[in-house]
Amino acid sequence: MIAKIGWNNIWRKKGRSFLVILSVAFGIWVGLFFGAFQWGTFVQKLDDIVNRELGHVQIHHPEFVDEEYDYNFPIQNPDKVRDVLKNDTSVSVFVERSIFSAMLQTPRNQSPVLVYGVDTTAEQQLYSITSMITQGEMIAGRRAPSLLVGESLANKLNITLGSKVIVQGGMLHGVKSFVGRVRGFYESPNKMKDKIVIYVHKSDLDTKLGDGFTHEYSVLFNDLDLLQSNKKRLQSQLPVNQVLTWGEIMPEIENGIEMTDQVMFIFMLIIWFALALGIVNTMLMSILERTRELGMLMAIGMGRWKIVQMIFFETTILTAIGVPIGLFLNYITVGYFGEVGLDLSVANAAIEGFGYSTMIYPAMKESFYYQVIFQVVLVSLISTVFPAMRALKLKPIEAIHKN
Amino acid sequence: MNVVETQNLEKLFIDAGTEVRAVDGVSINVEEGEFTAIVGPSGSGKTTLLNMIGGLDNPTKGKVQVDKVELTELSKNELIDFRLKNIGFVFQSYNLIPVLTAYENVEFVMLLQGRDPKERKARVNELLVAVGIADKAKNRPSKLSGGQQQRVAVARALAPKPKFIIADEPTANLDSKSASTLLDIMQQLNEKEGITFLFSTHDQRVIDRARRVVTLTDGKITEDKIVDV
Numbered sequence: 001m002i003a004k005i006g007w008n009n010i011w012r013k014k015g016r017s018f019l020v021i022l023s024v025a026f027g028i029w030v031g032l033f034f035g036a037f038q039w040g041t042f043v044q045k046l047d048d049i050v051n052r053e054l055g056h057v058q059i060h061h062p063e064f065v066d067e068e069y070d071y072n073f074p075i076q077n078p079d080k081v082r083d084v085l086k087n088d089t090s091v092s093v094f095v096e097r098s099i100f101s102a103m104l105q106t107p108r109n110q111s112p113v114l115v116y117g118v119d120t121t122a123e124q125q126l127y128s129i130t131s132m133i134t135q136g137e138m139i140a141g142r143r144a145p146s147l148l149v150g151e152s153l154a155n156k157l158n159i160t161l162g163s164k165v166i167v168q169g170g171m172l173h174g175v176k177s178f179v180g181r182v183r184g185f186y187e188s189p190n191k192m193k194d195k196i197v198i199y200v201h202k203s204d205l206d207t208k209l210g211d212g213f214t215h216e217y218s219v220l221f222n223d224l225d226l227l228q229s230n231k232k233r234l235q236s237q238l239p240v241n242q243v244l245t246w247g248e249i250m251p252e253i254e255n256g257i258e259m260t261d262q263v264m265f266i267f268m269l270i271i272w273f274a275l276a277l278g279i280v281n282t283m284l285m286s287i288l289e290r291t292r293e294l295g296m297l298m299a300i301g302m303g304r305w306k307i308v309q310m311i312f313f314e315t316t317i318l319t320a321i322g323v324p325i326g327l328f329l330n331y332i333t334v335g336y337f338g339e340v341g342l343d344l345s346v347a348n349a350a351i352e353g354f355g356y357s358t359m360i361y362p363a364m365k366e367s368f369y370y371q372v373i374f375q376v377v378l379v380s381l382i383s384t385v386f387p388a389m390r391a392l393k394l395k396p397i398e399a400i401h402k403n
Numbered sequence: 404m405n406v407v408e409t410q411n412l413e414k415l416f417i418d419a420g421t422e423v424r425a426v427d428g429v430s431i432n433v434e435e436g437e438f439t440a441i442v443g444p445s446g447s448g449k450t451t452l453l454n455m456i457g458g459l460d461n462p463t464k465g466k467v468q469v470d471k472v473e474l475t476e477l478s479k480n481e482l483i484d485f486r487l488k489n490i491g492f493v494f495q496s497y498n499l500i501p502v503l504t505a506y507e508n509v510e511f512v513m514l515l516q517g518r519d520p521k522e523r524k525a526r527v528n529e530l531l532v533a534v535g536i537a538d539k540a541k542n543r544p545s546k547l548s549g550g551q552q553q554r555v556a557v558a559r560a561l562a563p564k565p566k567f568i569i570a571d572e573p574t575a576n577l578d579s580k581s582a583s584t585l586l587d588i589m590q591q592l593n594e595k596e597g598i599t600f601l602f603s604t605h606d607q608r609v610i611d612r613a614r615r616v617v618t619l620t621d622g623k624i625t626e627d628k629i630v631d632v
Binding site for chain 1: 459480483500507514516559
């Protein structure tokens with residue numbers, strides 16, 4: 001009967017009850033959607049930067065990074081590195097690259113670049129360089145090495161397909177340079193990269209420069225959760241080289257993720273606070289309007305605990321109705337934007353600054369459901385404590401005579 | 404046997420810094436089966452006295468016993484439980500639960516008492532017939548007239564088989580016909596089933612039916628007379 005009274009009380013003021021239901025639904029929806037957005041952003045970043053480019057760890061000469069990718073600091077004892085990586089069962093993929101900083105010169109312009117000497121076939125294990133090509137192609141074995149240049153860099157330097165360019169770096173035996181021919185343009189999700197990275201076949205580079213240097217091993221593990229222990233093990237096996245995690249190589253990405261977490265936490269606090277205020281206000285109104293009735297119930301012998309039960313029952317029902325609505329809204333929106341993507345090109349500059357894609361595809365994790373539903377239910381119940389306390393403080397004799 | 408006994412009952416209020424003695428040393432005994440009206444002008448302390456007898460309010464001084472239980476010694480929760488089991492209330496403005504039907508309003512107190520469903524059903528039906536509202540059992544209070552609502556309130560008060568019923572101005576909001584019907588019902592219940600009624604009223608129609616009339620003036624009993632009906 002208490003449940004029945006509670007249930008009927010809910011529908012006494014439909015508008016007010018719908019307000020609470022909508023608040024709960026909104027809380028669930030926004031909470032889950034932003035969780036999905038956050039997770040989608042994280043996954044995207046990982047995919048754009050880590051899985052497709054950096055790798056989970058990279059191995060370099062210990063001074064290579066500090067010396068700003070200088071050609072003079074190649075991997076030491078690369079054969080051993082290759083053996084260790086081949087025999088390590090935690091490693092799923094590794095590629096070797098020759099990377100160095102250089103100056104790209106055209107007859108009229110020049111720009112600093114990072115030369116990526118890659119084996120396009122091996123790189124397929126991480127990502128397909130050829131799939132990024134928007135114009136032209138990248139053929140190995142030409143006399144003038146084929147270069148693949150980012151479209152934005154090409155525009156900046158007025159490079160056209162077939163242009164001859166000079167690539168000049170500070171090299172081991174004095175300044176060396178080679179002439180390459182731009183045979184393709186590419187566009188990647190990482191706009192920052194497009195402006196500075198040029199690709200060349202490592203085999204062509206080895207032929208032209210004659211050293212056969214490898215500057216980087218990029219490694220993906222089977223299980224990202226074991227990143228730190230895997231890193232430690234590799235480092236102990238390869239003491240003359242340096243093993244760095246992706247977070248150490250690009251701390252700004254890790255910081256960006258942490259910052260996003262903090263922003264989202266504050267955002268969620270605001271959402272929960274608003275939800276709590278809404279529920280407190282509505283339930284308090286509901287109790288104030290029923291003061292006389294509650295007084296009568298106490299007078300005829302309804303215990304205080306049963307009054308509290310009734311009030312909590314009402315909130316629980318409102319929450320129980322709001323939760324599936326919120327879940328449904330979330331299902332629709334995350335489903336839609338998960339397919340279509342959220343275009344954040346409005347904030348293009350800032351996002352590009354971090355070096356990742358402006359399209360975000362929200363993605364759900366099962367744990368979000370538990371977390372957000374638990375939080376909303378908790379906020380709803382906590383918000384009911386104050387109105388329930390007010391009800392408990394009523395004196396039947398005063399309450400009955402309230403107008 | 405006395406159902407209610409009070410000794411030197413006092414209730415002081417502070418109103419705008421002034422001490423008001425709403426009930427001033429009232430000693431009264433109510434025996435089982437009485438049909439008693441406590442009368443007096445507004446502010447004479449009728450309702451305050453009934454509230455203390457009904458365990459809704461604490462006296463400032465004095466004692467109040469219901470069925471030999473000293474109410475002033477009970478905790479808040481014990482008082483709620485005591486009211487549930489021993490005292491029926493009929494309020495001036497009916498105070499039914501608006502979201503329940505007439506049937507459910509009467510049944511509600513028995514549910515709080517934990518009575519079994521069969522007993523509840525039999526008792527509720529019996530009471531609704533007794534107060535002449537059986538055909539309105541499924542109506543919510545909003546679909547009942549004032550008189551009908553007050554009859555449901557009487558049935559609700561009777562449902563848990565209390566020691567006595569306190570009725571605070573039960574006819575104040577009713578027209579003559581409804582008031583007369585209600586009083587007929589209460590009188591019959593009193594005479595046939597021996598249910599004790601204690602009214603506060605200044606309604607002459609109630610006073611005319613009462614078998615004992617206690618007059619309160621400025622919180623004191625100024626007259627206590629048995630009426631030959």
